[in-house]
Amino acid sequence: MDLSENFWDNKYKLNDTRWDLGIISPPIKAYIDQLTNKNLKILIPGGGNSHEAEYLHNNGFTNVYVIDLSETALIHLKSRVPSFPREHIIHGDFFNIDMVFDLIIEQTFFCAINPNLRNAYAEKAFEILCKHGKIVGLLFNVPLYDTQPPFGGSKEEYLEYFTPYFNIKVLDACYNSHQTRHGRELFIKFEKHHTSI
Template identity: 50%
Template sequence: MKLDKNYWESRWTEGQTGWDTRSATEPIKHYFDQIADKQAKILIPGCGNAHEAIYLFESGFKNVYICDWAEQPLETFSERIPDFPKAQLLCADFFNLETGDFDFIVEQTFFCALDPKLRSAYAQKVKSMLKKGGKLVGLLFNFPLTEAGPPFGGSKEEYLQYFESLFESVRIEPCYNSIKPRLGSELFILIS
């Protein structure tokens, strides 16, 4: 199966969006509730309906960028949050974004949606999009990686291989405050 733009556009037009949690998830809310710097520049790649962006924007973080190559979720987002700056809606392939200077990149069911062959490229792209000391924060699944997906699983040991050679600090821990259906199958990551 080719997980290209057409594949994801079809998922959106057919309403096959079972990953959608309908609101920002607790681990991400909890993390950003502790961040005082509301000027922080934040990117959410593979954002879908971008519930985290709504939460952040309404919490005072105005420098939030969202990226998805499917048009439908970004159009819906723009209608829901008309005040959100249009220049911060990036309808693009994450891997083609220009190098960035983000303080944070938020991971929420984007990595697991990618072809697993792209995992090293994802880690490198994230690194190139963060400013020095910037952080990748969010969630990765913790269940065996098989041919079946998306979502594709993985383990802490596997994920360490992608990030440890590129980043100074790699924290990957079982997530204690996952949403109920994902409890026990998520890892919280904080990588800088």
Template identity: 30%
Template sequence: MATPNEPPRLPKFFEGSLPQEHSTKWAKCWEDKWTPWDRGGPSMALHDLLKENPNGVIPLPSETSPKTCLVPGCGRGYDVVLLSLFGYDVYGLDVSSQALSAAKENAEKALTEGLYETEGGKRGAINWTCQDFFAEDWKDVQGTFDLIFDYTFFCALPPPLRPAWAKKMKTLLSPGGRLVCLEFPSDKKPSEPGPPWAAPPGEYLAYLSNPGAQPRTDEYGGVIAEEMESLAPGGLKRLVHIKPGRTHASGMQDGRVQDYISVWAHANE
């Protein structure tokens, strides 16, 4: 049981907040230096996916073909650093300026002390941008991205924002680009409060297959699988859907991986 001086659990802290108020609540967590979701390091599942690159599904950067990448809700920027070491020019986006200050410190420490190995031919550039993911126009960021990585961002959004999330992802993804989602928590029930909200594979499939549309949901906001629509011409198609060999402890249960990792592309490719 929490002590009187202990911050409330995330679901309790967000209870009763309107979707449009959540950005302010996340920023408040950073102001209070309360980040119980922090993973403490980069995603092992993402590292392994890029390293193994099954069937060459991921467009990796090279000296003659640079690639850009976006990590929305980047927090302390662990995955931003990891992706830069694979050669991507990465943008870490967060709504909290305190989060990005922590990310800059973390990145400087990681790169100065050589905490991670450079996987690509050379390290890509790192950029930080403080703004709302859903804003119509972003300052200091233009164009689309060759790779987008979503981990604990989709599940941090209340279900009413998921159609807008999918539409924005489609808009931000370059032709030939890939959206990589580390699906968490895949085993949580929609009836359980969030954040994190339940994020089983069917949720990603329903929203990304028809970006911007609202699929039929139950009383808790969970997608009704039997009534899911097929892939729309303007949607994103799933190219890869696997359980990673390694993931964070929060995505494990009784020693077994519960997370999934999925790779998405524009339906017309």
């Protein structure tokens, strides 16, 4: 299974991005709209075209970072949002990032990585979040593909990965999904355990 940098970059070069809503995902927008601390250090892993990052930036959040394997996707973000800080746009691998964040926004990244890396995702997120740091966003609640992304999953499966590292604050069927994903998403809010593992 090829999920290399070239694989993802070609998807953006060919505009083969069916997972991209073209706008910020409504549940994530609703969550962001109730945040009051504009200095939160926020990471969007596998941000792609980064509509969430664009929305955060345009609403005064000053500490937003995007990391993606695809340079083409990051170029799209730079051209669309020229005022987005260049040093906050990282061409690289989430699993290699060496910074600390208050919040990770999860939007179609978890379903794009090799399913063998799901436990490593939970472990890495724990590692790079500060005390009381959170993962917030969306996970698919349907079985999808086995041999190519997006890879689906279930609430029970996700609990296995994240419970060792996070307090599960919210893991519920999403009521305000985009119409193309209605009934297929879980909204998540996981807070890092206070004690290290």
